[in-house]
Amino acid sequence: MSAELRNNSLINKKVIFEANAFRRVPIHLGAKIDFLPDGTLLLTSGDGFDYKEQAQSLNNHFGKIIRINKDGSVPSDNPFVDIPNALPEIFSYGHRNMQGLVVMEDGRIFEHEHGPRGGDEFNLIEPGKNYGWPAITYGIDYSGAVISPFTKMDGMEQPLKYWVPSIAPSDMIYYDGDLYPELKNSFLVTALKSRDVKKIKKINSLFSEESIFSNLKSRLRSIGISPSGEMYLLTDGRKGKLLKVTITKI
Amino acid sequence: MKIAKYPFAVLVAALLTVALTTPISSFANIIWLSSMNLPVSFFSSLEIILFDFQRLGIILYGIIIIEFAIAFSLAGLARKYVFDTKYLYPIAGAVITGLTLFLLVEFTTQTEILSGNRTLFGKFLHCFAGFAGGYLFYFLISKDRELSFIIRTLGTIYAYLILGLVLNWIFTPISAASDFGFVFNELSSSAQNALLRDFSAFFVATFLFSIFGVITLNSAWFFSAGIVYTSAGIFNLIAIYTHGTDYNQIFIGEFFLGIFPIALGATISYQKEKAKV
Incomplete structure (x- = not known):
């Protein structure tokens, strides 16, 4: 839905996109939204858990990243616009339960998603690419069942990084501010299961990982930067807290 | 031995039902992977079937033991006081298996954890596995065991x-x-x-x-x-x-x-x- 914010009220509300992903399960819905530098909008739509196989079909919105214009129309340069029986809004497919989405200034798109038991992924998203779920995965089902014996396949993208066992990533930012010098130019991924923030930094062609804020011992739901550059963390649960990160000089 | 045969018959019957149940999900998975033109070989199929039997099966085994213990106890009472037919245990096994799978979805995750149970045919096969478990239970208790x-x-x-x-x-x-x-x-x-x-x-x-x-x-x-x-x-x-x-x-x-x-x-x-x- 799009709307205008005036005097703390939303006006001119208009549904600009409705996912063709009807589901009766209340999970794996979709979580993130962001603008690309060209002004188009990216939306993530989860695989619906019971409908995971649909993530490999292009005739629905299960397990897809969607790209639309602000008015809901489809950009003419979307990758599947001219493909018969494919929904033209689809930007990439083969995703599971996307929880983090970052669009860089240069237009590169980074995303992370929950795997099943194991196999959480950190991906570089490119138009038209298939990210493999559930045909390839590094995880197994919650029940212990095999989802796929394959982890790699031609025509399917490999994650930049994956986590086994799962960390349950919940949100992500790319920090390029100056207030926290040690975190500069890093991806910061909050995690529910590992109860920390993963600081991911690209060094040469590899992505290093460091666990920070693990002393909080809390399931971390989200991370954000205020207009003044301060970092906030949101913890998960009935007594969830919004925490402001400050630097203490010793 | 007369009393001991009942719990051990439940353990064996539940194991048979697990052995029949887990391949339903395995084959549903193998069929889908094959439909995607993935190179599913005999070896990879065997890997899926055996892993599912052990990892998924061990969870199901615990659940099925409990459900069979309840269902066969009730069926035993029905046999004694209502009417005596050898099909009571198989029917009890089928009904309790279907009911358990339904309740697991409705009262826990709201999702179909067993991929083989998503279709009507899959549900029928699961109930049949419960039926077979019930029949084996009847066979095992029908005479004294050593x-x-x-x-x-x-x-x-x-x-x-x-x-x-x-x-x-x-x-x-x-x-x-x-x-x-x-x-x-x-x-x-x-x-x-x-x-x-x-x-x-x-x-x-x-x-x-x-x-x-x-x-x-x-x-x-x-x-x-x-x-x-x-x-x-x-x-x-x-x-x-x-x-x-x-x-x-x-x-x-x-x-x-x-x-x-x-x-x-x-x-x-x-x-x-x-x-x-």
Whole structure:
């Protein structure tokens, strides 16, 4: 839905996109939204858990990243616009339960998603690419069942990084501010299961990982930067807290 | 033996139902993977079926034991006081299996955890697996069972527990090694070879010992498996207290896996000696 914010009220509300992903399960819905530098909008739509196989079909919105214009129309340069029986809004497919989405200034798109038991992924998203779920995965089902014996396949993208066992990533930012010098130019991924923030930094062609804020011992739901550059963390649960990160000089 | 046959019949019937249930999800998965033109071979299909039987099955086994215990108790009462037909247990098995799968979805995750249960045909097959379990239960309680039945039941469950370790070391040895604390890639090539070779042989051998014990009821097979795991437990403690390695509480499991088959072997030996006298 799009709307205008005036005097703390939303006006001119208009549904600009409705996912063709009807589901009766209340999970794996979709979580993130962001603008690309060209002004188009990216939306993530989860695989619906019971409908995971649909993530490999292009005739629905299960397990897809969607790209639309602000008015809901489809950009003419979307990758599947001219493909018969494919929904033209689809930007990439083969995703599971996307929880983090970052669009860089240069237009590169980074995303992370929950795997099943194991196999959480950190991906570089490119138009038209298939990210493999559930045909390839590094995880197994919650029940212990095999989802796929394959982890790699031609025509399917490999994650930049994956986590086994799962960390349950919940949100992500790319920090390029100056207030926290040690975190500069890093991806910061909050995690529910590992109860920390993963600081991911690209060094040469590899992505290093460091666990920070693990002393909080809390399931971390989200991370954000205020207009003044301060970092906030949101913890998960009935007594969830919004925490402001400050630097203490010793 | 008259009373003992009932719980052991439930254990065996539940194991049959697990063996029939887990392949439903496995085949649903294999069919879908094949439809995506993925290179599903005999070997990879076997990997899916066996892993599902062990990992998914062990969860289902616990659930099915409980549901069968309740359903067959009620069916037994119905047989005694309402009407007596041999189909009561199979019907009870089918109904309780279908009901359990329905309730699991509605009152827990709201999702269909068993992929094979998403279609109407899959639901029918699951109920049929419950029906077959009920029929086996009826067959097993229809006459008095000997001690060998109980030993074979316990021996089969023991082998089933070890099966998971066997599968891990055969199909995903690097992952299995990391479960034991090895950083596989940091080992030399010779060390990697020794690790995979020896650990795989260790678990495959003990699994086979227990299976042979179940088939032949020769106590030597159970003693062999028991001695191996008991030794592992003893040397685990020696490593901790003599060589100063990290404390590893897995020795509790090792002693359990060792003493259990030794008890089975001892029971067989005792019965044979008794029969001689």
